[in-house]
Amino acid sequence: MAPSPPDVCRFAPSTTGQAHLGTLTAALLCWLDARARGARLLLRLEDLDPDRCRPEHARSILDDLTWLGLDWDATVEQRALAPQHEAALDHLAAQGALYPCTASREDLRALGRRAPDGGFAYDNRSRGRPLPPGGWRASRDPLRVALPAGTFSPADEGGLDLSQDPSLALGDPVVRRRDGAIAYQLAVVVDDAAAHVTRIVRGRDIAPSTATQAALQTLLGLPTPRYRHHLLLLEARGGKLAKTHLSPRGATLGLTAPRLCGQLAWCVGLLPEPEDCTPADLLRTFDWTRVTPVDQVVSWQDGKLHATPADG
Known part of the structure; x- marks a missing residue:
């Protein structure tokens, strides 16, 4: 073997x-x-x-x-991965999972429901809103992705319980910002897969996002690395x-x-x-x-x- x-x-x-x-x-x-x-x-x-x-x-x-x-062993600038980011958005759009959303931070704060990461949870209010005729590239609004329902349980070697239904706990994440920049949650899963990352060691402030990233990995058909949060x-x-x-x-x-x-x-x-x-x-x-x-x-x-x- x-x-x-x-x-x-x-x-x-x-x-x-x-x-x-x-x-x-x-x-x-x-x-x-x-x-x-x-x-x-x-x-x-x-x-x-x-x-x-x-x-x-x-x-x-x-x-x-x-x-x-x-x-x-190598240094990578994230912006060099723009083609992979756009390909991921194309993939999500083809699944009907992308939608524009105008909810502001003030709107989320007004909802008053705290998310596990310390911010305010989004209530998925704009799910089902269609993309403009030109597709996601023509949208001037932030884009969110409809996450699959259910609990995701990535493993953490340090013993943290990462189990979460991210579509409810935090709500559908923004994947492209209003200014056109790719948002963190999408970029991190695409970048890790592009580099064939199998193991991630990071601070536990990121732990509440891990289930969201596992859900995105599932949508995109990408592997889920092993995690340790310190x-x-x-x-x-x-x-x-x-x-x-x-x-x-x-x-x-x-x-x-x-x-x-x-x-x-x-x-x-x-x-x-x-x-x-x-x-x-x-x-x-x-x-x-x-x-x-x-x-x-x-x-x-x-x-x-x-x-x-x-x-x-």
Whole structure:
């Protein structure tokens, strides 16, 4: 029997701002997982948002990841996959699953039903609305896709329950925005399939979207990768770190790469105490059983990273 092909993994930061400590932590865990299992590892720079994505952010993120000691087997710019995105919309339109929708964020907020991702759920009110005579390309409205009803249960290696009926829990997702940009939920499943991704390691803030992505994979006839969702780094007020929090290489921190790598490794449980190290050093003993499942509230004081369990 021929050996199974190696896994294909990816790290996919958006280029809407610079990397921060949460970005580097997620990249480090993804890199360690992939390298520990001999997988092919891709860096996908998600750059579809025409209003917020900038080439200088993409360069900065790549520089920061390289500075930390991470490497990639290939780098992909998401916008280069536009033909696959359009083909997916053609496929969904041929199934009669695409429809235009004018519901605004204010409309969803007025409905008052919270979704598992913290936003407001959509009530599928425009299902059945036809596309214009010219098809989806002629629509000036955002496009949504009618998801199949029923529960989807993608597996999570960390034990999270990802079971959900996404058509009810969140509602039909937008797949093309009003400005013509392909929306995240469609792009991520198309991009992963195009790169033959078999394994996805990412923060658990994305976990509520996984069933929606599994539903889209079913509609498009695409495989569902295996998932592992890991802890998040949170700011003191409880939200996850954003692009504006603790940029790693600027005056905010000013540490050497080994010093910061050791601080991050300690924060997630891979080291008992902070000590200078490289990702390659951590690879020798990497195991997910050593990574804490508990989100960490972090702050930077006196040149050191301080972390406390979010549930503590």
